[in-house]
Amino acid sequence: MGYHTEITDSRWLAKVYFHDDYFMDIIYNTVNNICTVDDSWMExxxxxxxxxxxxxxxxxxxxFWCKIYVQNRERFDGADLNHLIVRYGDRLNWNRVWMHLEIHWQLLMAQLLSFQFCYPSKRDLVPHWLMEELLAKxxxxxxxxxxxxxxxxxPLIDQTQYDIDVREWNYKTITMKSI
Structure with missing residues (x-):
């Protein structure tokens, strides 16, 4: 259609430029290869x-699932997640959120505690069962x-800041393929 396109990062991101100041991101994965777009996203x-x-x-x-892994020096999406909860928490399918994040439940717990700190009068938007599950874990x-x-x-949340841990301090890391 005549639009300029580019693959910004072959692991996860492409762009379509509409005009000088307008573009659209096409996200098909996450940098950490955890949130690969598949048919369930359309469903x-x-x-x-x-x-x-x-x-x-x-x-x-x-x-929510994708943004919880954006926690690096240059970009942290915690406020986006808090805004998502405050605006849509009563309509979120929390079972689906839990299905995606149970494997990394600590990230979910940290985010929900941040939400409670930022919005103490809205804490009921997070289901009691979910907080009980996280506290038990x-x-x-x-x-x-x-x-x-x-x-x-x-490295699942920031490949740059934790590179020294793996490269020089001999920590092992995992990929989703190794789980």
Whole structure:
């Protein structure tokens, strides 16, 4: 259609430039390769319109899932997540959020505690069952033996800031393929 396009980062991002000042990101994964776009994203999307064209919009649950991993020096999406909860928390499918994030429940717990700090009068937007589940998991950590492997999961949220841990300090990291 004559628009300029570019693959900004082959791991996850492309851009379409409409005019000098307007562009659209096409996100098909996350840098950490955790939130790969698949058919379930379309199944959970909702119909809308963009510039007069019918489109399917990303569900709030998938948006939440992707943004929770954006925690680096240059960009931190915690406020975006808090705003998502304050605006849509009563309509979020929290079971779906939990399905995506149970494997990295600590990130979800940290975000929900941040939300409670920022919006104490809105804490009821987060289901009680979910906070109970997270608190139980946190307590269980102290009943488990301490891992013997020197593992650093930091690269899942910031590949740059935790590079020294893996490169020089001999920490092991994981990828989603190794889980």
């Amino acid at each position: 959970n999307s909702y119909a809308g319109e963009f510039c007069g064209v019918p489109v399917q919009f990303l569900s709030a649950e998938e948006l 946190a307590k269980e950590q102290y009943d488990l033996p301490t891992p013997q492997q020197t593992l650093c999961l930091g």
